[in-house]
Amino acid sequence: MTDLATPHQRLRFLLERIGMERDEEDSLRAFAPLFVAQRMAFADYFYDSFYTISETRPLLAGESLATRMRSVWAGWFNAFFTSKADDEFLGYLWGVGVRHVEVGLDQRFSNLGFAMIRQFCHRVVSQDVPFKERGLLLSAINKKLDICLLAETTAYIETTVSCDI
Secondary structure, three states, X not given: OOOOOOOHHHHXXXXXXXXXXXXXXXXXXXXXXXXXXXXXXXXXXXXXXXHOOOOOHHHHOOHHHHHHHHHHHHHHHHXXXXXXXXHHHHHHHHXXXXXXXXXXXXXXXXXXXXXXXXXXXXXHHHHHOOHHHHHHHHHHHHHHHHHHHHHHHHHHHHHHHHHHO
């Protein structure tokens, strides 16, 4: 596998275009403990959802892999809510996109995963966040998920192209 360096400048450009505002970052930080407490419920939801898909089930087969993937997904969810959208986080996302190529995950399933993350987060917000604070928090979650999707997709495409060459 070709080791491509994280293109921080291009990823920062995408982040700037997403336009995460300071008050949105503050909202994410304020509600991080609520979401971090849900990380294992998220990991179970994610695993169970992807295990029911015939194309992704072989990637999840085996008890030790199931346990590992739940841990990885819980860690991703934790990082999403506790990390700033900085070069370190962008590099982490880049690595996830590269890893998806290494394991042969179809990009459509990665995109589906982001839709599922969004739905899970929106459900938590609707159940556990005061009404007057939901709009700002949902905007922040959506923007951060958008940068995650863009960074991972960019890594996926560039890694795939590099492998093809």
